[in-house]
Amino acid sequence: MRARAALLTTAVLLAGCAGGTPADSAGPPTVAPAASTSSSVGSAGSFSPTDIAWLQLTAAMTDRLLPVLDLVPTRTTDPAWRRLAADVRASNRADLSRSRQLLREAGAPTTNPHEGHDMPGMITTDELTALRSATGETFHRLLAAHLRAYLTQTVRVATAEQKSGVHPATTTLAATVIRSNTTHQQNLNNLSPTPTSPAPAR
Template sequence: MFTDRSTTHRLALTVASGAGALVLLTACGNTGDATAGHEGMTSSAPAATTSAQPSASFNDADVMFAQMMIPHHEQAVEMAKLAATRASDAEVKELAAKIQAAQDPEMVTMTAWLTAWGKATMPEDGHGGHGMPGMMTEEDMVKLQDAKGKQFDRMFCELMIAHHEGAIEMAKTEQAQGANPEAKELAKTIETAQQAEIEQMRTILDRL
């Protein structure tokens, strides 16, 4: 009986040790941890896309990029919608429609990523501690809403250039610090598209 009891005890210890190791391995394998941004964890990442189903690997920079870019896009879309009834320049109207058409689906994509990652669409402390460059003030928005014709066209371009420059700054940060390939690819797309739009708006301003 003593031998059987000793054997049983050793077997229980072995099982417990194995379970503990399994738990440890599982915890270390959590790709949602903030340490997932290390280069080694993304070396074998698949080709980047802007799919609403992101790769499992992500880090805090990816989360912050999505949480900040969504409201940033929301304001750009709000600005763009004003152009339909307030702008007098056909190119301004066309560009505003293009901005809305591009950024609406990007917001849907980023919201889906945050859901898949188990993250809120806004940081727990709000955006108070994380400035979003290029965002208009409430006063700016009121002035834009009150403007019409050529005054609106100029103000829209000037404010949207600053807004785009802020988005490009955030996009560059994501490309440098993010881990998720889809998020980094979207950041690159935003940088490229909005830089081209900035150049277009500067050209518009030169002729207004």
């Protein structure tokens, strides 16, 4: 399922998602043709399918993250974790607001084309349920894993947008996402270093 989701993510960034195939369904994802473009209403230039696909994916991923961050004040009293969660929430809520604004300017559909997709970096319903019942170090461990997956994937797809997108305001937003979420990654690693695999037995 995760492999198909990764392929869908790549297809979304290259050509835009037609919104018809969940990541865990049978068969390859349906992808919109890459040739069409949408004219911008409020910004200079035009939006390419890559721009719109990235904006839609960013909005969908952030929508999944916010309920996770909302749990932090009730699940931990650690000031460092609370500060990290607040910083991630603030910058990513701002990015979400800007993404939705640009989608409106592009005349893109207001519905979420990734509804029901469990794509890389998106927390699932079961994972959120587990977080809601966790406390202490278990909560910190799960939170770190989900944040790391989200931050890593958002930087990855924003980098693809910055390289392949054409709309100036959208590629500028991608640069902002890369900068802020890379900083959040570094701060997360200071709190919870990336687990390393044990050395093989000799």
